[in-house]
Amino acid sequence: MAEISLAVREVAELARARRLTRELLEDPTFTISNLGMFGIEDFDPLMNPPQAAILGVGAGLGGPDGRTRIRLTMGCDHRVLTGAEGAPFLGSVAALLERPEALTAEPQQVAAQVTA
Numbered sequence: 001m002a003e004i005s006l007a008v009r010e011v012a013e014l015a016r017a018r019r020l021t022r023e024l025l026e027d028p029t030f031t032i033s034n035l036g037m038f039g040i041e042d043f044d045p046l047m048n049p050p051q052a053a054i055l056g057v058g059a060g061l062g063g064p065d066g067r068t069r070i071r072l073t074m075g076c077d078h079r080v081l082t083g084a085e086g087a088p089f090l091g092s093v094a095a096l097l098e099r100p101e102a103l104t105a106e107p108q109q110v111a112a113q114v115t116a
Contacts, residue, residue, distance in 0.1 A: 005103075029053075036060060042071045052080040055093070070097070 014020050029052045033045040036059035045056035058071035072093060076086045096102050 031055070032057065036070060042073070044073060045075055047075050047077060049077075052077050053086060055090075 011020070011024060014024065027050065029050075031045070031048065031051055031054045033043075033054060034057040035043055036057050039059050041058045041061060043056050043058065045054040047054045053074060053076045056071075056073040056075075058073070060068040060070045063069045072090060074086055074090050076083055
């Protein structure tokens, strides 16, 4: 997660500076599909070959305890990544979303918070 966080920051900085290269835009391996912003609570995201995985993000819903809950659904190309291998990643994403302050931390701090 820490490596992904750092890579996303670097690519975001390049995008803001309008310095993205063709290589950074070609052949992605992972997609995040957010239909939650359209009020969709739950869906099965479909991968675009040759990607290894896709994460579907549903709309935030209020739970009985007053906390917001979202549905995350991940699809994996099992030639690259099995569900058993993807599950810890999905757990790390959930842990970060439960502690959003971790999302603004430095990559080393993110790694420590996710494994805590």
